[in-house]
Amino acid sequence: MTKRLAVLAVVLCIVLIITAGVILMKNDFLNKVPETETPEEVQPEPTMNPEDDAKFYNAESLLILANKKHKLPNQYEPADLTEPDVRIRLDGIRVREVMVNDLTAMFDAAEEEEIYLVLGSGYRSDEEQQSIYDEYVERLGQENADQISSKAGYSEHQTGLAIDIYNDDPTYDLSDEFVNTDAGKWLAEHAHEYGFILRYPQDAEEITGFAYEPWHYRYVGKEEAEKIHASGKCFEEYYGLKGGDYE
Numbered sequence: 001m002t003k004r005l006a007v008l009a010v011v012l013c014i015v016l017i018i019t020a021g022v023i024l025m026k027n028d029f030l031n032k033v034p035e036t037e038t039p040e041e042v043q044p045e046p047t048m049n050p051e052d053d054a055k056f057y058n059a060e061s062l063l064i065l066a067n068k069k070h071k072l073p074n075q076y077e078p079a080d081l082t083e084p085d086v087r088i089r090l091d092g093i094r095v096r097e098v099m100v101n102d103l104t105a106m107f108d109a110a111e112e113e114e115i116y117l118v119l120g121s122g123y124r125s126d127e128e129q130q131s132i133y134d135e136y137v138e139r140l141g142q143e144n145a146d147q148i149s150s151k152a153g154y155s156e157h158q159t160g161l162a163i164d165i166y167n168d169d170p171t172y173d174l175s176d177e178f179v180n181t182d183a184g185k186w187l188a189e190h191a192h193e194y195g196f197i198l199r200y201p202q203d204a205e206e207i208t209g210f211a212y213e214p215w216h217y218r219y220v221g222k223e224e225a226e227k228i229h230a231s232g233k234c235f236e237e238y239y240g241l242k243g244g245d246y247e
């Protein structure tokens, strides 16, 4: 009897030890879960408020914000404007030198696939922008003009980093139908590889302040363009910047 009791006691002890061990291991495992399930990149980075970040407000920056909420300096003209050696619709189109290599490489790459991109517009001065805007207002009324054009100082074209791209058929110049042309499709697929983003995507009007423009691309450099493109967001949304209509 004593022997059976002793055996029972030993068995009980073993069961208790195993149970305690299992509980401890389980707790330990549970404690480790948050560490393993939260890799470093998921941790929110301590970011600066985009409103305070000079790279969006310095006119020379590749990430300068030009929209209806942020006006460029009066009479702003980039110092490095140049006429790129690519197919153009009209003489005298200038863009910032900083984008020229990538712009040329993009036009060349498209041409290798027998897609002939045409540069339709680049830098615009205050005066040029105002006269374009005034023309639209006269033709369409101010409300409609505001959806497709901007007042002087608020146009991204004045940064020298925005371009309008056409194809070899002028019928599609500044037309939504451009997106269905080979050139429009090619750009949508490849422009980011050369540092350009589609600046006014479809259904982003409330954020960008502009209607869909499948022909208007903005140079931000390859690294940022890849990230913005991959996010599927528009410029303002990706960086958390203010957009939409005039104040």
Ligand SMILES: [Zn+2]
Pocket (backbone or CB within 6 Å): 121, 157, 162, 163, 164, 215, 216, 217
């Ligand atoms: Zn444009």
